[in-house]
Amino acid sequence: MTRTALVLGDQLSRDNPALEGADRVVLITSRALLARPGLHRQRAHLVLSGMRHLAEELREDGRVEVEQRTEDRLLDGVDALDGDVVCAYPTSWTMLEALQERGVELTPAPQFLTSPEAFERWAGGRRSLKMEDFYREQRRRLEVLVDDAGEPAGGTWNLDADNRRPPPKAGLDAPEPWRPTEDAIDEEVRHDLDRSGIAFWGKDAPRGFAVTPEEGTSALRSFVQGRLAGFGPWQDAMVDGERTLFHSNLSVPMNLGVLEPMRAVRAAERAYLRDDAPLQSVEGFVRQIVGWREYVWGMYWLRATQWPRRNAMGAREPLPQAYREGDSGWRCLDETVRSVRETGYAHHIERLMVLGTIGLTSGIRPWELVRWFARGFVDGAEWVMAPNAAGMALYADGGEMMTKPYAAGGNYVNRMSQHCPSCRFDPKKRTGEDACPLTALYWDFLDRHRDDLAGNRRIAMPLRSLAKIPDDELDAIRARARRARKELRGTAA
Numbered sequence: 118m119t120r121t122a123l124v125l126g127d128q129l130s131r132d133n134p135a136l137e138g139a140d141r142v143v144l145i146t147s148r149a150l151l152a153r154p155g156l157h158r159q160r161a162h163l164v165l166s167g168m169r170h171l172a173e174e175l176r177e178d179g180r181v182e183v184e185q186r187t188e189d190r191l192l193d194g195v196d197a198l199d200g201d202v203v204c205a206y207p208t209s210w211t212m213l214e215a216l217q218e219r220g221v222e223l224t225p226a227p228q229f230l231t232s233p234e235a236f237e238r239w240a241g242g243r244r245s246l247k248m249e250d251f252y253r254e255q256r257r258r259l260e261v262l263v264d265d266a267g268e269p270a271g272g273t274w275n276l277d278a279d280n281r282r283p284p285p286k287a288g289l290d291a292p293e294p295w296r297p298t299e300d301a302i303d304e305e306v307r308h309d310l311d312r313s314g315i316a317f318w319g320k321d322a323p324r325g326f327a328v329t330p331e332e333g334t335s336a337l338r339s340f341v342q343g344r345l346a347g348f349g350p351w352q353d354a355m356v357d358g359e360r361t362l363f364h365s366n367l368s369v370p371m372n373l374g375v376l377e378p379m380r381a382v383r384a385a386e387r388a389y390l391r392d393d394a395p396l397q398s399v400e401g402f403v404r405q406i407v408g409w410r411e412y413v414w415g416m417y418w419l420r421a422t423q424w425p426r427r428n429a430m431g432a433r434e435p436l437p438q439a440y441r442e443g444d445s446g447w448r449c450l451d452e453t454v455r456s457v458r459e460t461g462y463a464h465h466i467e468r469l470m471v472l473g474t475i476g477l478t479s480g481i482r483p484w485e486l487v488r489w490f491a492r493g494f495v496d497g498a499e500w501v502m503a504p505n506a507a508g509m510a511l512y513a514d515g516g517e518m519m520t521k522p523y524a525a526g527g528n529y530v531n532r533m534s535q536h537c538p539s540c541r542f543d544p545k546k547r548t549g550e551d552a553c554p555l556t557a558l559y560w561d562f563l564d565r566h567r568d569d570l571a572g573n574r575r576i577a578m579p580l581r582s583l584a585k586i587p588d589d590e591l592d593a594i595r596a597r598a599r600r601a602r603k604e605l606r607g608t609a610a
């Protein structure tokens with residue numbers, strides 16, 4: 118019987134176990150997936166380019182028959198396959214169910230280091246599911262930055278206290294990230310997308326991220342040589358005109374499956390052992406991958422069916438216009454949305470402390486923000502967005518992932534970015550014409566949730582400050598927060 122390897126768009130690893138022993142490989146382009154509202158044009162380009170590069174490579178190799186199909190729905194293409202079908206573990210719950218219903222044989226997902234079952238065993242019976250505990254076990258299990266006794270290099274597991282530096286006024290002047298050179302496949306992809314008739318969100322631009330293993334290697338090398346050393350101290354900084362700063366730009370190749378996470382981790386570890394990068398940067402980077410990335414993958418599956426309904430803070434606002442148009446008049450938000458439209462990228466702190474925090478304090482419905490993130494970013498996907506946006510940023514899980522909501526006012530953005538001096542609002546003010554909407558929304562959020570958060574010791578101090586605000590000032594804060602929501606929706610007069 119024919120054995121068909123079905124390769125989905127984010128399973129492009131050349132070591133995909135589904136390819137072993139296959140007579141043919143099938144890659145299906147789904148028109149419906151491309152036409153989902155809000156999908157970033159550059160995201161569509163990256164996935165199609167990655168799939169077509171893999172298909173070309175397999176054809177040149179000549180050992181297996183390769184078939185590329187375009188269907189209205191991906192599952193139409195799966196239904197049309199005869200014989201045995203094998204596929205790597207998919208990255209969404211709905212796809213898993215659909216493949217299981219069709220009797221598709223599943224192999225482990227090559228893009229990750231921890232299976233959903235292993236994560237479930239780690240989580241089983243624990244009272245706390247915090248990332249830090251998982252991360253330490255991962256370091257020991259994978260033998261990363263540990264000595265022979267399993268103790269952490271440098272004597273400390275987490276060196277974040279040495280990081281989180283605000284940016285200097287003059288900016289940071291980080292080396293430019295590696296960018297690929299487009300080829301004939303990219304030209305063909307651009308032509309097809311131009312002719313598709315789909316109204317994508319986000320601009321087209323020369324492809325900016327790696328989609329093949331060779332490109333993934335180049336992007337990794339450039340990061341380790343040029344930016345890893347600065348990763349730790351500057352990972353939370355936001356600087357005008359410097360989008361990537363010292364971040365790695367590696368989420369795209371890792372999520373597409375063309376850069377193995379462990380290669381990135383070992384490359385960083387070697388840089389530390391050679392004294393090419395300080396431990397605070399290497400540990401910080403390693404934590405993002407063996408810690409956060411794997412933890413988020415595990416948390417997605419642990420709560421797979423629950424994520425779409427989770428809304429512990431009772432958020433009711435629809436996704437506001439400002440997240441599509443960048444027209445709120447708030448500099449930090451508009452600049453970040455503009456960057457996402459232009460490049461499909463914003464770094465972690467812009468995602469968490471600008472887009473996420475405003476979503477939390479203004480009360481955007483979690484699943485709407487998850488969808489916006491998952492479609493609007495070059496590295497977006499449900500598995501990574503549900504825990505990050507709903508869990509980490511919006512506290513929709515009621516604190517399963519985070520010990521407190523990531524709520525903050527304009528002062529945080531002022532300290533960590535260059536946005537505020539050229540914004541018309543004052544981050545220190547929470548009432549009045551020039552009051553910063555983030556600051557007003559922050560106090561309004563605490564006010565609306567003071568009972569829900571009363572038992573949380575980590576938020577006790579701000580709640581004590583809230584209790585001292587006089588009633589008339591609190592009314593003015595509420596009014597400013599109401600106007601802020603209108604500004605987000607584009608309905609403020």
Ligand SMILES: Cc1cc2nc3c(=O)[nH]c(=O)nc-3n(C[C@H](O)[C@H](O)[C@H](O)COP(=O)(O)OP(=O)(O)OC[C@H]3O[C@@H](n4cnc5c(N)ncnc54)[C@H](O)[C@@H]3O)c2cc1C
Pocket residue numbers: 363364365366367368369371372402405406409410411413463464465466468469473490491494496497498501502505506509510
């Ligand atoms: C609200 C929100 C939305 C996010 N959406 C996405 C997304 O759609 N896709 C995505 O891959 N990541 C997402 N992240 C996680 C993280 O912000 C991105 O992985 C990172 O910004 C990608 O840029 P980089 O490759 O330069 O990362 P770096 O800052 O250089 O980090 C190195 C790598 O660590 C991994 N990583 C770091 N933090 C996380 C995390 N919290 N979850 C998963 N992986 C992590 C990524 O693979 C990343 O490439 C999101 C985080 C938040 C708070």
